[in-house]
Amino acid sequence: MSNCVSLVATSGGLMKDWFSSPYFQILYKNRDTTEARYFINRLDDYLQFPKDTKAMDLACGRGRHSVSLHQKGLDVTGxxxxxxxxxxxxxxEKPGLRFIEADMRTYLEEESYDYIFNMFTSFGFFGDNMQNQQVIDCVYKNLKANGIFLLDYLNADFILDNFIPQEHKIVDGISFHINRAVKKGHIIKDIHFEDQGKSFHFQESVQLITREMFEYFFEKAGFIQKDVFGDYSLRPYVKHLSERIIFIVQKPTTHAD
Structure with missing residues (x-):
């Protein structure tokens, strides 16, 4: 689910139905390995990845960030x-690179990872802050002492300042009509299209999570904040100007309860 937003099928299906739909992959096919490789290169410059340390790509999607992380010498589980x-x-998949179908709220390999990465707004799928906290707590448990967690999310302030209510995209001959609205702290995206004589309607919902709320999640779990960046070049975060909000937080040696 890396490179995704929170998705719900309006037909009453589960989130998995849209995530697993071939149309989801078509609509977002522009998310390529070049962008992923650039971001991982910048992170390597910043974090100086030691070879053979263990990393998790949390909500890895089709693995574009996992592959780039593995190329940096990390042992990666997506x-x-x-x-x-x-x-x-x-x-x-190859030695040192593997992929597992799992739920980010409950997947546990306690104290196994040096790094956990959550890329491209792959958070907030479950729609409420109790479950968001459950994900962050699970990340904390999976990290070794002094382990690093990176969370990359859209910047809610920038999105609202530059809101686009309607969009039309043609991808692989399919005409996607996209309508957006802000409702109850979420951006709701209705996606209508036709293919092979059938009409389809899916709905995505991405939470508008503020910096302050993320910092509350991190503090409650026990993390220490190290840095906040505003784009994939790791320039400083500016509230209304940065397209992204990228947190670097660390699990301390001991958790002060």
């Missing part, structure tokens, strides 16, 4: 909720 994404990611 996990994702979508069976289709994991099926496609498995083509990249």
């Amino acid at each position: 996990i994702d909720f979508s069976p289709l994404s994991i099926s496609e990611a498995k083509q990249f």
Whole structure:
């Protein structure tokens, strides 16, 4: 689910239905390995990845960030909720790079990872802050002492300042009509299209999570904040100007309860 937003099928299906839909992959096919490789290169400059340390790509999607992390010498496990994404990611498996279908709220390998990465707004799928906290707490448990967690999310302030209510995209001959609205702290995206004589309607919902709320999640779990960046070049975060909000937090040696 890396490279995704919170998704719900309006037909009453589960989130997995849209994540696993081939149309999801078509609509977001522009998210390529070049962007992922650039971001990982900047992170390597900043974090100086030691070789053979263990990393998790949390909500890894089809594995584009996992592959780039592995190329930096990390032992990488990518996990994702979508069976289709994991099926496609498995083509990249090799020693030191593996992919697992799992739920980010409950997947545990306690104190196993030096780094956990959550890329490209792959958070907030479950729609309420109790479950958001559950994800952050699970990340904390999976990290070794002094382990690093990176969370990359859209900047809610920038999105609202530059809100686009309607959009039309043609991808692989399919005409996607996208309508957006802000409701109860979420951006709701209705996606309508036709293919092979059938009409489809899916709905995405991404939470508008503020910096302050993320910092509350981190503090409650026990993390120490190290840095906040505003883009994939790791320039400083500016509230109304940065397109992204990228947190670097660390698990301390001991948790002060």
